[in-house]
Amino acid sequence: MTNDIYGPFPGGAGFPDRSWLDALTEGQRARYEELGTNLDVVERRIADACAAAGRARDEVTLIVVTKTYPAEDSALLAGLGVTDVAENRDQDAAPKAEQCRNLPLDWHFVGQLQTNKVRSVVRYANHVHSVDRLRLVESLSAAVLKSERPELGCLVQVALDKEHDEGAHRAGVAPKDVAGLADAIAGAPGLRLDGVMTVAPLAGPLAGDPARAFDRLAEIATAVRAAHPAATMVSAGMSGDLEQAIAAGATHVRVGTAVLGVRSPLR
Numbered sequence: 001m002t003n004d005i006y007g008p009f010p011g012g013a014g015f016p017d018r019s020w021l022d023a024l025t026e027g028q029r030a031r032y033e034e035l036g037t038n039l040d041v042v043e044r045r046i047a048d049a050c051a052a053a054g055r056a057r058d059e060v061t062l063i064v065v066t067k068t069y070p071a072e073d074s075a076l077l078a079g080l081g082v083t084d085v086a087e088n089r090d091q092d093a094a095p096k097a098e099q100c101r102n103l104p105l106d107w108h109f110v111g112q113l114q115t116n117k118v119r120s121v122v123r124y125a126n127h128v129h130s131v132d133r134l135r136l137v138e139s140l141s142a143a144v145l146k147s148e149r150p151e152l153g154c155l156v157q158v159a160l161d162k163e164h165d166e167g168a169h170r171a172g173v174a175p176k177d178v179a180g181l182a183d184a185i186a187g188a189p190g191l192r193l194d195g196v197m198t199v200a201p202l203a204g205p206l207a208g209d210p211a212r213a214f215d216r217l218a219e220i221a222t223a224v225r226a227a228h229p230a231a232t233m234v235s236a237g238m239s240g241d242l243e244q245a246i247a248a249g250a251t252h253v254r255v256g257t258a259v260l261g262v263r264s265p266l267r
Contacts, residue, residue: 020079032076038259039080042242046253049246060246063108065238065256067092071099073260078103086110086129086254090117097124110197110235110254112171115139119147127153129197129235129254132172137184137191144190153194154185155235158220160213164204172198175220182224182231195233195251196221200241210241214248221249 024032042062050057063084066074074085074096083104087093088111097107101124109125112132118139121128131137131154144152159172173181178196186193198217200206206213214236221234237245239258246253 028072028076031073032079034261035073035076035259036080038261039077039082042255042258045242045258046246049243052243053247055246059251061252063110063235063252063254064259065110065254066096066260067111067256069260071096074100074105075103077259078105084108084252088112090120094120094124108254118143122147122149122152125152127155127194129155130157130171131155131181131185132157132159134181134184137181137188141188141190151190151192153192153233155195155197155233156181156185156193156224158196158198158217159201160198160206160216161201161203163216164206170202175216178220178224179227182228186228186231193224193228193231195231195235196224197233197235199236199238210237211244211247214241214245214250218249 021029046060046062047057050060061084062082063086064077064082065086065088066077067086067088077085078100084106086108087096088109093107093109107125108127108129109121110129113121113128113130113136115136118136122140122143128140131140140152140154156178157172158175158178159170160175161170162172162174182193185191196217198213200210200213206216217234217236224231233252234250235252235254236248236250237253239255242253242255
């Protein structure tokens with residue numbers, strides 16, 4: 001048996017044949033076990049947070065943020081049953097997604113997206129969480145139509161700092177501008193408005209208080225759904241604050257370090 005962990009993939013949750021594990025190198029097997037242990041811990045945290053909030057576990061999707069880690073880790077995660085992975089830099093994500101193209105992975109783009117990277121991103125991403133300006137909406141729509149791919153799911157990135165005239169340099173739109181951008185996404189050919197996303201703010205009165213920050217996002221998400229009922233995604237919460245995000249109604253949590261370990265510095 002060849003050591004081809006990039007597919008076509010026989011492993012993962014629900015697959016009875018686990019013989020592919022025998023082909024892993026010693027190092028791959030050790031990493032597989034490490035990732036599995038970490039995933040178990042994160043899964044327990046999510047399950048406990050859902051129980052505490054009176055929510056069903058299947059209401060929350062775990063997105064593993066694989067940025068700075070190799071494609072091999074993405075393949076091992078697929079073998080562990082992970083279905084959703086996220087990247088924040090196209091120069092890293094594009095080759096990784098291509099290498100893992102035969103694996104049952106749903107790719108999310110979560111980083112600040114420049115328009116010159118849009119054509120590349122739409123080749124592999126099924127969701128872009130970081131839509132924060134009209135020009136980006138227009139570029140994404142044009143790229144999707146040109147590629148003739150299925151609709152691209154888009155989320156409005158909300159910068160909660162900007163509600164209080166803080167965080168001007170941070171990606172995302174101020175809460176007052178969310179409705180207009182959501183309307184633009186919903187009306188753009190080839191795009192689908194999926195919901196809203198935020199990162200806990202670093203400035204302003206909500207800084208250091210993720211529970212209040214995610215409660216504010218929940219209010220914004222409710223307003224978006226009132227106008228666009230299908231926009232049900234609320235992407236919030238990371239390794240350090242996923243419990244608060246789930247308590248506030250997050251449907252997707254983006255977890256990296258807690259699964260993959262402390263990241264090496266970006267080069």
